[in-house]
Amino acid sequence: MARRGNTENATENGPEPQSRGRGRRTFLAGTLGAGAIALGFGGVPALAAEGARRRVAVLGGGVAGLTAAQELVERGFEVTVWERKELGGKSRTIPVPGTGTGGRKDLPGEHGFRYVPGFYHHLPETMARIPAAGGGSESVHDHLVAQAGVLYSRTDGREDLQLESNPSGLPSLVEIQRLVTALVQQLGALPARETAFFARQLAIFATSGERRRFGQWEKTPWRDFLRSDEMSAEFGKLFGEGLTTALVASRPDIASTRATGILTELYFYALAGHGSTGTLGRVLDAPTSESWIQPWVAYLKQRGVRFQVGWTVEELTLGGDGRLSGGRASGPGGASGAIDADWYVCAMPMERARKLWSPALRRADPALARMDKLRTEWMNGIQFYLDRPAPVLNGFVSYLDSPWALVSLSEAQYWGDFSAQYGDGRAAESFSVNIAQWDEPGIVYKKPARECTPAEIAEETLAQMRAALEDTGRSVLPEDSVLRWHLDPAITYPGGGSTAANDEPLIVSEAGSWDNRPGHRTAVPNLFLAGDYVRDNLSCATMEGANETAKRAVNSLLEAAGSDADACAVHDLYVPPEFSLLRKADDARYRLGLPHILDTPWKF
Numbered sequence: 001m002a003r004r005g006n007t008e009n010a011t012e013n014g015p016e017p018q019s020r021g022r023g024r025r026t027f028l029a030g031t032l033g034a035g036a037i038a039l040g041f042g043g044v045p046a047l048a049a050e051g052a053r054r055r056v057a058v059l060g061g062g063v064a065g066l067t068a069a070q071e072l073v074e075r076g077f078e079v080t081v082w083e084r085k086e087l088g089g090k091s092r093t094i095p096v097p098g099t100g101t102g103g104r105k106d107l108p109g110e111h112g113f114r115y116v117p118g119f120y121h122h123l124p125e126t127m128a129r130i131p132a133a134g135g136g137s138e139s140v141h142d143h144l145v146a147q148a149g150v151l152y153s154r155t156d157g158r159e160d161l162q163l164e165s166n167p168s169g170l171p172s173l174v175e176i177q178r179l180v181t182a183l184v185q186q187l188g189a190l191p192a193r194e195t196a197f198f199a200r201q202l203a204i205f206a207t208s209g210e211r212r213r214f215g216q217w218e219k220t221p222w223r224d225f226l227r228s229d230e231m232s233a234e235f236g237k238l239f240g241e242g243l244t245t246a247l248v249a250s251r252p253d254i255a256s257t258r259a260t261g262i263l264t265e266l267y268f269y270a271l272a273g274h275g276s277t278g279t280l281g282r283v284l285d286a287p288t289s290e291s292w293i294q295p296w297v298a299y300l301k302q303r304g305v306r307f308q309v310g311w312t313v314e315e316l317t318l319g320g321d322g323r324l325s326g327g328r329a330s331g332p333g334g335a336s337g338a339i340d341a342d343w344y345v346c347a348m349p350m351e352r353a354r355k356l357w358s359p360a361l362r363r364a365d366p367a368l369a370r371m372d373k374l375r376t377e378w379m380n381g382i383q384f385y386l387d388r389p390a391p392v393l394n395g396f397v398s399y400l401d402s403p404w405a406l407v408s409l410s411e412a413q414y415w416g417d418f419s420a421q422y423g424d425g426r427a428a429e430s431f432s433v434n435i436a437q438w439d440e441p442g443i444v445y446k447k448p449a450r451e452c453t454p455a456e457i458a459e460e461t462l463a464q465m466r467a468a469l470e471d472t473g474r475s476v477l478p479e480d481s482v483l484r485w486h487l488d489p490a491i492t493y494p495g496g497g498s499t500a501a502n503d504e505p506l507i508v509s510e511a512g513s514w515d516n517r518p519g520h521r522t523a524v525p526n527l528f529l530a531g532d533y534v535r536d537n538l539s540c541a542t543m544e545g546a547n548e549t550a551k552r553a554v555n556s557l558l559e560a561a562g563s564d565a566d567a568c569a570v571h572d573l574y575v576p577p578e579f580s581l582l583r584k585a586d587d588a589r590y591r592l593g594l595p596h597i598l599d600t601p602w603k604f
Contacts, residue, residue, distance in 0.1 A: 062089020065347035093289035118276030209587030259509035275574025
């Protein structure tokens with residue numbers, strides 16, 4: 001039997017990811033890059049499954065699918081990846097066709113900029129085991145660049161709140177003055193009791209036990225947890241929308257307090273230097289496909305993984321023995337192909353995976369049927385190519401007052417000489433913007449983003465950013481600097497209509513949705529699930545969740561196959577040691593039907 005890295009512990013709240021395994025493949029946070037290189041790439045012995053049953057079909061070639069393929073091929077399985085679009089999924093680079101001249105590459109577009117928070121552990125571990133492009137001893141992980149902070153930009157004349165460290169030493173006097181001014185102005189707009197109440201609620205969540213998190217906070221919308229209806233508009237903007245819509249495309253009225261609270265506490269821990277890989281967050285030093293996806297695919301091909309790109313999985317067949325007996329995919333030119341494997345890892349996005357669940361599969365595993373209740377929202381990107389660098393700061397900018405919940409990143413500062421590498425030589429900046437709210441009217445056309453044309457989306461996005469940046473004297477997006485823009489091609493207009501459709505939405509953690517999320521192991525013995533909709537530590541649409549669930553799926557497959565290979569290393573969420581006893585005490589209170597000890601009446 002496989003040496004298991006993790007199990008799902010059954011509780012009254014359903015399966016919860018808990019303990020971690022320690023095999024030969026364990027990588028500890030903080031020792032990723034050098035440790036991976038010391039062990040060598042692909043250091044897992046290729047130990048095959050018992051007998052000949054070792055053919056695996058991985059359905060989907062995004063982060064989850066490529067992770068599963070790597071973990072399986074390194075353990076001696078024969079792996080074929082089926083992908084309908086392009087390898088890399090939402091994380092891939094999307095070149096702007098025909099824009100590269102003079103030997104330069106096409107301008108790099110994307111679904112949205114890629115950001116790796118410091119509290120991610122599963123994804124960096126995988127990156128540390130992928131050889132970087134060009135050979136040598138470097139890994140993809142070595143091409144992650146630390147970000148210094150984040151800017152919260154406002155539109156009402158208040159100083160923008162910039163949380164940034166100075167890598168070369170102490171902040172300058174000007175930086176200190178701006179920070180102090182911003183803190184006074186931001187917090188001064190909030191009644192003191194509201195600020196104290198938010199701090200109290202964070203303390204409640206941070207010291208809540210797992211039973212209360214799943215039994216109470218999972219079912220409580222974030223807005224209700226914060227009592228936002230009783231608070232000022234500023235409170236809702238900062239702590240309601242600012243911690244849901246801009247981060248994970250959700251909304252405070254529907255977002256699970258458990259999922260939102262986890263992300264919030266992890267960001268605070270990372271800011272304090274705890275539970276993180278040493279930085280608040282990192283980005284790659286080149287476009288995603290160039291620095292990560294292409295080297296990953298090259299490594300997997302070298303290990304023997306086969307790729308069927310451009311093939312859409314249409315059907316999975318349940319055999320009379322209760323196992324999947326095969327599947328069917330449609331390919332280029334109307335071709336039809338059979339999917340024949342011993343094991344199947346479905347690593348598609350949720351909205352596509354559930355289309356494969358036939359009535360027979362739904363009867364075999366009711367958890368698959370419950371996926372119909374899961375919800376998606378939109379978060380898609382637009383890139384502006386400028387004729388001059390626009391490094392607002394070494395980090396991302398959150399436009400708290402923008403109706404469309406915009407977040408931007410100046411990417412050229414990480415990618416070297418941009419104009420020499422991409423486009424026709426004129427573009428010096430890729431200013432990448434994520435649009436997380438598609439249902440609120442804008443400030444120019446007074447329409448939601450989904451009702452705007454691509455050109456209107458571009459104009460509206462620029463106007464909302466300028467309203468925030470320029471009110472405090474930051475002139476970084478002048479009209480004459482914008483050469484062109486690129487909207488995520490997942491946004492389409494079916495039939496030439498005026499209302500947009502989205503081919504790549506995001507799963508959101510709606511209150512109570514944990515019960516509708518499937519686990520990585522299904523009731524069909526040879527079918528396993530991977531993706532950010534599968535039960536994981538974060539319960540949000542993240543590359544970390546895709547990577548983690550793929551590793552958990554592989555671990556279950558190893559056990560089912562009787563493999564002797566080491567299990568994939570999986571990790572728990574960070575818990576401050578000083579909170580461990582408090583969480584256990586709260587579990588005891590919850591079992592007795594008592595509220596959290598800090599959850600006392602609060603009058604405003």
